[in-house]
Amino acid sequence: MTEPQREFDIVLYGATGFVGKLTAQYLAGHPAVGSGAVRIALAGRSAERLTAVRDGLGPAAADWPIVIADADRPDTLRAMAARTRVVVTTVGPYARYGLPLVAACAAAGTDYADLTGEPNFILDSIDAFHKQAIDTGARIVHACGFDSIPSDLGVFALHRRAQADQAGELLDTNLVLRSMSGGVSGGTVASALEMMDACARDPELRRALADPYTLSPDRGAEPELGGQPDARWHRGAEIAPELAGYWTGAFVMAPSNTRVVRRSNALLDYAYGDRFGYAEQMSLGRSVLAPVAAAVVTGVQAASMSLGSRFFDRLPRGLVDRVMPKPGSGPSDAARENGHYTIETYTATSGGRRYRATVAQQGDPGYKATAVLLGESGLALALDRAALSDLRGVLTPASAMGDALLTRLPEAGVRLDVERLD
Incomplete structure (x- = not known):
């Protein structure tokens, strides 16, 4: 497939937002940018605000062009997409603002990456633009932040290790969030509220999102492994001997992350295996109160999933909007620097081996870590076109660029390793 000649390598759309600014700062400090190997432009609605962001990025960004683009003006999105090889967007909630940009990139054959944790948006993107993106050669890659790269790449790394060891396919696989420090971004809250609002208005969407394989390209090809609930609690030893004495409960991002990981397996032609089962949870420690905490956390998540969207339209939205963090807001520099997360993913293989993948990163997960x-x-x-998969369409991080990210992320300070446990 012939690569289009474009003016830019990357356009960062939404560069004046909180996470957009952090992403711009990260790119401006990257060695590839300093060496002149990548051409970057900043995009958004206000030339004045974009210029102010650029002026604060230092010498490496001094010559970055400004591109005016607005989600309410699809013609500006189409013009932007036609000028670049890749659009990176932080403009959410994506269910409200994202589809016109996906449409522009799919039509132009332009690669795209976002931060969505909204499975309803991903589903709409697949339904509307997967086939067109395949035809034009575009890679539309959703969920490229804390949601869902640690989940998606952790499993992909396990697959690569089992493949290298000739250990067979992945079977029961469980992610456990071992530790995390950081706040919830205003954009994440806005996305969650947007999704609940959509589910409250659309019973068919509620039913679709209850399916663990709702993002699968071929529902009939998926294994029947039971419901694979996203709200469950366990003794740690039920997941792996290494977790004996611990308790785990529901992880709030499991409903989105698990469906992304299952889509990766399907898009990769079931490379993980046709009996691959996947779940996510978080560790709640080993104190005498841990089982109580596990039950409470899991119960709250189960209730919010089954009832929250149904009664969302009865909530006083003005009160919710006043209490929750606003989009574009974020924590202090110190809080962002001191944040962190550690995720462990355990799997057993059809060849009788067990492995653990660890993904860990310094920096607030929703802000600094996500920007990286x-x-x-x-x-x-x-830049890594030769290392990307041959797949096109609406993809996931692992199915689009798994091998490239396995190389890139450790070089960017992300711990990503796999060890054999027996």
């Missing part, structure tokens, strides 16, 4: 993950995703799409 998104920035590296954009750079992978722009």
Whole structure:
């Protein structure tokens, strides 16, 4: 497939937002940018605000062009997409603002990366633009932040290790969030509220999102492994002997992350295996109160999934909007620097071996860490073309650029390793 000649390698759309600014800062400090190997432009609605962001990025960004684009003006999105090889976007909630940009990139054959944790948006993107993106050669890659790269790449790394060891296919696989420090971004809250609002208005969407394989390209090809609930609690030893004494409960991002990972397996022609089962949870420690905490956390998540969207339209939205963090807001520099996360993913293989993948990163997961993950995703799409998969269409991080990210992320300070456990 012939590569189009474009003016830019990456356009960062939404560069004046909180995470957009952090992503711009990360790119401006990247060695590839300093060496002149990548051409970057900043995009958004206000030339004045974009210029102010650029002026604060230092010498490496001094000559970055400004591109005016607005989600309410699809013609500006089409013009932007036609000028670049990759669009990286932080403009959410994506269900409200994202589809016109996906449409523009799919039509132009332009690669795309975002931060969505909204499975309803991904489903709409697949339904409307997957086939067109295949035809034009575009890679539309959703969920390139803390949601869902640690999940998606952790499993992909396990697959690569089992493949290298000739250990067979992946079977029961469980992600456990071992530790995390950081806040919830205003954009994440806005996306969650947007999704609940959509589900409250659309019973068919509620039913679709209850399916663990709702993002699968071929529902009939998926294994029947039961419901694979996203809200469950366990003794740690039920997951792996290494977790004996711990308790785990529901992980709030499991409903989105698990469906992304299952889509990766399907898009990769079931490379993980046709009996691959996947779940996510978080560790709640080993104190005497841990089982109580596990039950409470899991119960709250189960209730919110089954009832929250149904009664969302009865909530006083004005009160919710006043209490929740606003889009574009974020924590202090110190809080962003001191944040962190550690994720462990355990699997057993059909060859009788067990492995653990660890993904860990310094920096607030929703802000600094996410900016690194998104920035590296954009750079992978722009610069690592030979290392990307041959797939086109609406993809996931692992199915589009798994091998490239396995190389890039450790070089960017992300711990990503796999060890054999027996």
